[in-house]
Amino acid sequence: MSNIVEINNLVKTYENGHIKALNGIDLTICEGEFVSIIGPSGSGKSTLLNMLGALDLPDSGSINVAGYDLVSNKNLNVFRAQKIGFVFQLHNLIPNLSVVENIEIPMFTSKLSNSEMRSRALDLLDAVGLRDKASLKPSKLSGGERQRVAIARALANNPSIILADEPTGSLDSKTSTKILKQLIDLHRSNNVTLIIVTHDMDVANLADRVIEVLDGKLVNAGDNSLLENKINLD
Amino acid sequence: MSFLKFIIKNPFRRKNSAILSIVGICIGIVVIVALGGITNGLVSTFEETIHAGGADFSISGKETGGSAYGTNTIDANWTDKIANVSGVNEAYPIYVVLTSVGDDYMNTLIGIDPNGTALADLSINEGRIFKDNASEAILGKIYAEDKGLSVGDSIKIDGEDFKIVGIYETGDSNMAGGVFTSISKVGDLMDDENSISNIYVKVDKGADPQEVADRIDAMYGDNITTVSSVMEMNQMANMLNMLQASSWGISLLAIVVGALGIINTMLMSVFERTREIGVLKAVGWSNRKILTMIVGESLVITLLSAVIGSIIGVVLCSVLCPMMGLNPLFTPYIFIQAFGIAIIVGIIGGLYPATKAVKLPPTEALRYE
Structure with a gap:
């Protein structure tokens, strides 16, 4: 199985080098893997996720994601549009657009026609069980429903990787379970690599591999032999 | 979307x-x-006013205070004097009076030489130009439509019956609703054949209207003024x-x-x-x-x-x-x-x-x- 993420000696500092958010991270993630990144607040796990999604650039080291060298590549927006789907802690839906229009937003970067965009957005709403809410504004949905729309939006451009930053952080436990189940189902059915940042161990343990970050260093890269076994069993 | x-x-x-x-x-x-x-x-x-007719400028008496269509007059012999100024190609007088026209107790009657209508920018829409010193008139299209008059009808001007022989249109909004007849007929009606209101002047082809107007001002500036002169235009x-x-x-x-x-x-x-x-x-x-x-x-x-x-x-x-x-x-x-x-x-x-x-x-x- 090929690696979709390859990180070597990744360093990121803030405030003129006084704060080391990432301090020499080495990491590989396989294609189709479900990885959770855990660690206390300020440990560097969100910074790592931002690096994986090319929202931020390292000071040194190399990072290669889905065939893109993120340090040297100048068209990072193309990389984000084609390879990455983000799910944030807050849904971040655009309030004046309907649910289906919100899902179409990432597709503005593609070459799909308006009707193809609409058709794909409705299919994604079907996948998250919200087809009947397509024309509603986000304000008419519950918190869980909004996050499901955000998941559908993350899948809009058929990404290779879904990066989820505390995707259930603002939801109650019952809704969290439902959302996670849906996210994991979509990861499996679409064979998308899923990387979740969380500090909830119950959520983290659902992953094939748990990575622990502390003070900008990888203290536990997890064991992906379980994944190998799981794939062999499948 | x-x-x-x-x-x-x-x-x-x-x-x-x-x-x-x-x-x-x-x-x-x-x-x-x-x-x-x-x-x-x-x-x-x-x-529209300045380029009244095909004239390059018009002349009036000093005492008119610049009112192009006022009732103040100058002597008719000024037309010949102006016509003889170097650079002047044509000079035609007009005589504007206020008198009873049709149902109107007071309306503008304009007298002009039948040959000078081109300088007044009149284009005959229907019928023909009046003959000199005949009891014939042409009406502005706006006036004719307003009063329901057409060619062949008659209209009373200053108590005398005039035959309507034509309907005209003009780009000059001051004249669009007026009534024209020959200047000699207006002189008859007013019992004053030696007076005119203005003189329309057309300069020779290639001549500078400004220079001609200046020349007239230099020669006769004490008595007359180039009302719509190029200078004023400028x-x-x-x-x-x-x-x-x-x-x-x-x-x-x-x-x-x-x-x-x-x-x-x-x-x-x-x-x-x-x-x-x-x-x-x-x-x-x-x-x-x-x-x-x-x-x-x-x-x-x-x-x-x-x-x-x-x-x-x-x-x-x-x-x-x-x-x-x-x-x-x-x-x-x-x-x-x-x-x-x-x-x-x-x-x-x-x-x-x-x-x-x-x-x-x-x-x-x-x-x-």
């Missing part, structure tokens, strides 16, 4: 702010359209140019005020949508697309303002100007100017906030509370 629809929808998220911006820019556009219409109307009326044209320049000045002011208003609105919009802009960057929107979106939103506001402002400007001007004796004239140029300014304001107003949005690092934008 298309990208265009998204851009059109966005500015109205903050309705009050969008409406305030639209009102601000609308005021500027209304002023541009109204002032443009009034200025054009003045220029048009001025040109003075008037200068005045109208100043009016047009002030119209541009106000347009410039409208640009500055409008641009400040729209910058404020769009900056607020970008500020409030910081996190959303972060999301757009995260889902792969390019900086150019975000810039297009914000400048596009700004243009939506300014173009809508231009449409509303133009309509209000035209309606207001059309209703109020006639009450003040003005005839506004709206040419496509006015609307090109108004929409051009709206587009400039939209681009200037949107560009700065858009640049700010583009420069936002995505991680910072996404962290924004």
Whole structure:
């Protein structure tokens, strides 16, 4: 199985080098893997996720994601549009657009026609069980429903990787379970690599591999032999 | 949903702010359209009057105080004197009197030599020109339609029956509703064959009307004046140019005020949508697309303002100007100017906030509370 993420000696500092958010991270993630990144607040796990999604650039080291060298590549927006789907802690839906229009937003970067965009957005709403809410504004949905729309939006451009930053952080436990189940189902059915940042161990343990970050260093890269076994069993 | 629809929808998220911006820019556009219409109307009326007929300028007595169609007169022999001035090709007198015409107790009757009607810019629409010293008249089309008169009818002028032999049209709004007959007939009616009101002068081909007018002023300036002389034309044209320049000045002011208003609105919009802009960057929107979106939103506001402002400007001007004796004239140029300014304001107003949005690092934008 090929690696979709390859990180070597990744360093990121803030405030003129006084704060080391990432301090020499080495990491590989396989294609189709479900990885959770855990660690206390300020440990560097969100910074790592931002690096994986090319929202931020390292000071040194190399990072290669889905065939893109993120340090040297100048068209990072193309990389984000084609390879990455983000799910944030807050849904971040655009309030004046309907649910289906919100899902179409990432597709503005593609070459799909308006009707193809609409058709794909409705299919994604079907996948998250919200087809009947397509024309509603986000304000008419519950918190869980909004996050499901955000998941559908993350899948809009058929990404290779879904990066989820505390995707259930603002939801109650019952809704969290439902959302996670849906996210994991979509990861499996679409064979998308899923990387979740969380500090909830119950959520983290659902992953094939748990990575622990502390003070900008990888203290536990997890064991992906379980994944190998799981794939062999499948 | 298309990208265009998204851009059109966005500015109205903050309705009050969008409406305030639209009102601000609308005021500027209304002023541009109204002032443009009034200025054009003045220029048009001025040109019609100045270029009365095919004449290059007209002459009246000093004592008339510059009233081209007043009832003050000069001696008829001035026509021959003017005709003999070097550079003058044709000189025809007109005699304008106020007398009873048809049902009107008092109306303008204009006497002119039948051969000089071309200088008065009369084009016969129906019938023919009156004969010299005959009881024949031609009516302005507006007057004839108003009174229900046509060729072959008769009309009483100063108590005498005149046969209507023609209907004319003219570009000179002062004459469009009048009645013409031969100058000798007007002299008969007024019992004063030695008086005239004005002399229309056409200069030789290739001659400079200004030079000829100056020559006449130098020779006879103590007694007569070139009422609509080229010199006055130039003075008037200068005045109208100043009016047009002030119209541009106000347009410039409208640009500055409008641009400040729209910058404020769009900056607020970008500020409030910081996190959303972060999301757009995260889902792969390019900086150019975000810039297009914000400048596009700004243009939506300014173009809508231009449409509303133009309509209000035209309606207001059309209703109020006639009450003040003005005839506004709206040419496509006015609307090109108004929409051009709206587009400039939209681009200037949107560009700065858009640049700010583009420069936002995505991680910072996404962290924004």
